[in-house]
Amino acid sequence: MRKVFLFMDTVINKVDAKGRVSLPADYRAIVKELSTEIVCYRSLSAPCIEGCLEETLDKLANVIEDATDFFSETQDNLTNLIFGDARRFTFDSTGRIMLSEKLLKHAGISDTAVFVGKGRKFQIWNPQNWAKEEARIRAEVMKNRPVLKVNKDEK
Amino acid sequence: MRKVFLFMDTVINKVDAKGRVSLPADYRAIVKELSTEIVCYRSLSAPCIEGCLEETLDKLANVIEDATDFFSETQDNLTNLIFGDARRFTFDSTGRIMLSEKLLKHAGISDTAVFVGKGRKFQIWNPQNWAKEEARIRAEVMKNRPVLKVNKDEK
DNA sequence: TGGTATAACATGGTAAATTATGGGATTCAA
DNA sequence: TTGAATCCCATAATTTACCATGTTATACCA
16 A cells, blocks of 8 residues: 555657547556546646646645635636636546547647656646657756755644 | 664665666665655756655655645746656565666666665766766865754754 | 574566557447 | 447557575574
8 A cells, every 4th residue: 555646757658549548557556546536637837738636626626715815816717727627537447548639639639648747746748849848847947946845844 | 663764875786688776675674664665766966866765755745735836837847857757666576676768878877776875865876977976076075064054943 | 703504685587467559349429 | 320439358568576596794603
């Protein structure tokens, strides 16, 4: 029994004529072990598909419910977009999900897709687009090294 | 039952044709005792592989997860790099992990690898590269002794 | 302290299981 | 009945699990 559930790694899979893609085995293992489902929606910030566990969106919904901060209204708008767009994607016995035309179009994916782990979330990109995006991010990170404080709120 | 979990020492192991390497026994002991897993990724700052416990990345994910940051772009970029690159590496019954081509290439490792303890993390180097790097670091430290500021609040 | 028995380890090889993916067959709805 | 979605089977490639052996380190005892 694992303790930690993170979407990681970058895996390239084929999208067949029917729009089917194998969900990476690691991702499937998480879904199974937590007996939950994958949810996907169009990313609001990039030309890619974003996915996460249903629980993750549930948490988001809870926070929005009792959000009292300044940005709550903005966030509320954003969640409208997310929840309006999101859908469950269950995988079949061979581990494949069927991405919708809408999602594929948004990400510009035709016959190949690359899954990029993001911890609690993951993204699905057109391979070429991801290559460019990764290079961009890497360059930016190298330029002004941001500090990630892992132990921020640790005691 | 031990109290302290640190990756230490410098161990040289062989990498076989399939990319398999024995994880140092001490490292394995830590993983087993904490019933967790090892995660490896390309170092952002050096030509080497970096590894840590899955829990370490989980802490990072928790910080990011904070729902107010659900749509944030700043840390988002960085997690793409880290989580997109990282992967769990479970060792088999004989204690070996199988390093990916990507990681080996980044570190310039072919048939020999050296594990270097770094406390909460460790690194895997090409032996020659590590020899140079160690000499460099040692010289640097000798020249201008760094000051380690310890956070008083931490225990 | 020195020597030996025992256990742990690294490492090569191989067998078994998992995974990705193509191609139908079946079902359901428009 | 046509098109789409779901399910099932087959297969090749990859990954993982297991066995075997020589070597090194550790524990034990005289």
